[in-house]
Amino acid sequence: MSWVLDLPGRGLIMSARTVAGRLPVRPDAQVLEVGSGSGYYSVEVARRIPDGTLTLLDIQPEMLAKCAAKLTSAGLENFTTRQADGKSLPFDDGSFDALFLVTVFGEIAERDAFLREADRVLRPNGLLSITEHHPDPDFEPAHEVAECLKAHGFVPLQTLGWRWAYTLNASKPGVGESQVGH
Numbered sequence: 001m002s003w004v005l006d007l008p009g010r011g012l013i014m015s016a017r018t019v020a021g022r023l024p025v026r027p028d029a030q031v032l033e034v035g036s037g038s039g040y041y042s043v044e045v046a047r048r049i050p051d052g053t054l055t056l057l058d059i060q061p062e063m064l065a066k067c068a069a070k071l072t073s074a075g076l077e078n079f080t081t082r083q084a085d086g087k088s089l090p091f092d093d094g095s096f097d098a099l100f101l102v103t104v105f106g107e108i109a110e111r112d113a114f115l116r117e118a119d120r121v122l123r124p125n126g127l128l129s130i131t132e133h134h135p136d137p138d139f140e141p142a143h144e145v146a147e148c149l150k151a152h153g154f155v156p157l158q159t160l161g162w163r164w165a166y167t168l169n170a171s172k173p174g175v176g177e178s179q180v181g182h
């Protein structure tokens with residue numbers, strides 16, 4: 001069903017430029033995308049971190065293979081892939097400046113475990129960016145997502161977009177200068 005994710009009209013609801021533009025990361029950032037699917041959003045994000053790395057994680061190896069092929073055919077090399085479940089992320093503590101997911105949050109069965117892991121693998125002041133849009137059947141409203149994040153100690157920073165197609169950016173608390181950049 002990955003073709004559904006790549007329908008051309010999807011960009012009218014939530015374009016790759018929009019999602020990438022809402023990730024305020026430096027060009028050398030270490031970024032994790034959970035549930036990268038076929039890579040609809042991954043290419044544009046990888047382009048914006050030419051000196052960094054985009055780590056693509058998905059529970060389905062077939063999706064990761066499609067995603068990797070898409071980035072490679074776009075001439076990108078600054079990425080790696082990992083097949084895993086978001087409830088147990090195979091990375092060291094503090095590995096990433098930012099973690100983003102698009103139309104995935106509502107699909108993750110063990111959400112509390114995922115948010116604990118997101119907190120662990122992000123650096124202090126790291127960014128957790130959750131994008132949701134209709135007509136995804138697992139769509140979650142922004143206020144419900146914000147409550148989940150707060151319960152796990154994240155600080156919601158801003159909600160961008162509109163009710164049915166939004167990005168919620170939140171920060172992992174930390175001391176000192178933001179790792180995310182501007």
Ligand SMILES: C[S@@+](CC[C@H](N)C(=O)[O-])C[C@H]1O[C@@H](n2cnc3c(N)ncnc32)[C@H](O)[C@@H]1O
Nearest residue numbers: 005035036037040058059060063085086102107
């Ligand atoms: C609706 S698709 C979205 C794909 C992509 N983010 C996009 O917007 O085009 C959801 C993706 O999340 C993956 N996924 C679902 N649950 C997951 C989990 N617990 N851990 C990792 N990936 C998961 C699925 O395999 C699928 O590729």
